[in-house]
Amino acid sequence: GQQLNQSPQSMFIQEGEDVSMNCTSSSIFNTWLWYKQDPGEGPVLLIALYKAGELTSNGRLTAQFGITRKDSFLNISASIPSDVGIYFCAGQSPGTNKLIFGTGTLLAVQP
Amino acid sequence: DSGVTQTPKHLITATGQRVTLRCSPRSGDLSVYWYQQSLDQGLQFLIQYYNGEERAKGNILERFSAQQFPDLHSELNLSSLELGDSALYFCASSEWASGGRGEQYFGPGTRLTVT
Numbered sequence A: 001g002q003q004l005n006q007s008p009q010s011m012f013i014q015e016g017e018d019v020s021m022n023c024t025s026s027s028i029f030n031t032w033l034w035y036k037q038d039p040g041e042g043p044v045l046l047i048a049l050y051k052a053g054e055l056t057s058n059g060r061l062t063a064q065f066g067i068t069r070k071d072s073f074l075n076i077s078a079s080i081p082s083d084v085g086i087y088f089c090a091g092q093s094p095g096t097n098k099l100i101f102g103t104g105t106l107l108a109v110q111p
Numbered sequence B: 001d002s003g004v005t006q007t008p009k010h011l012i013t014a015t016g017q018r019v020t021l022r023c024s025p026r027s028g029d030l031s032v033y034w035y036q037q038s039l040d041q042g043l044q045f046l047i048q049y050y051n052g053e054e055r056a057k058g059n060i061l062e063r064f065s066a067q068q069f070p071d072l073h074s075e076l077n078l079s080s081l082e083l084g085d086s087a088l089y090f091c092a093s094s095e096w097a098s099g100g101r102g103e104q105y106f107g108p109g110t111r112l113t114v115t
Helices: none
Strands: A005-007 A010-014 A019-024 A031-037 A044-049 A055-058 A061-065 A071-076 A085-092 A099-101 A105-110 B005-007 B010-013 B019-024 B031-038 B042-050 B053-057 B064-068 B074-078 B087-094 B110-114
Touching: A010 A019, A019 A085, A031 A061, A031 A071, A044 A055, A044 A061, A044 A071, A071 A085, A099 B042, B005 B087, B010 B019, B019 B087, B019 B110, B031 B074, B042 B064, B042 B074, B074 B087
Parallel strands: A010 A105, B010 B110
Antiparallel strands: A005 A019, A019 A071, A031 A044, A031 A085, A055 A061, A061 A071, A085 A099, A085 A105, B005 B019, B019 B074, B031 B042, B031 B087, B042 B053, B064 B074, B087 B110
C-alpha cells in the first residue's frame, strides 16, 4: 500500500527540547493533516492545513504546508513527557477524501 | 474523545471465520472511512461511505465488504479470515464526502487477532 515518506523514523529527546519532523510525497495534496497515536489507541487529530504555505499552530505544535504541496513539517516546542507517542502525517489528494498516511515518527521524551 | 465509537474493542477468531466490526460516526458526520493498520503496511485506507453510498475504495480485499445504514452507522465485514488479516481496524468520520475541510476523526479501533 501507499505510504508517505516521514522522517525521522524515531527521536529520543530530553524534556524541554524542541522537535521537528517532516513528510514528503511524490504527489500533490490539497490537505495535510497531522495525527498523534498512543499505543492501542486511535489517531488523534492535531493540526489540519489547507493552503500551500500555510503555517498553523496548536499550542506548542506548529505545522506548515509546503509551497510545492508535496511536503509538510511539524514542530513541537518545549517537549514534555506526555508528548510521547507516534506522530503521523496524512495527505489528502484533490477530489478525494481518502487519507494517505506517512510511515510515522516515534517520539520518546526523557524527563 | 473523538465522538467516533467502535465495537468490539478486541476480537479473536480462527482462520476461515467471518467477523463484523461496527462503527458509529460523530454526530452530524455523514462520511465514514475504514482503515487497516498493520506493522508492515502502516495505516491503509480501505473504503469510504457517504450517506449510505459507497464513495471510494482503497486496497480492500474482495473478502472484505462494508455498508452504511440509514442511521449512518457502518459495518465492516471480514470473511474467510487469514492470519495476515490480524491488524487494528479503525473507523473515521468526517462531515463531507470530498472537498471542503478534510478533517477525519478516528475511533478507538478494533484489534482483530486471527489464530
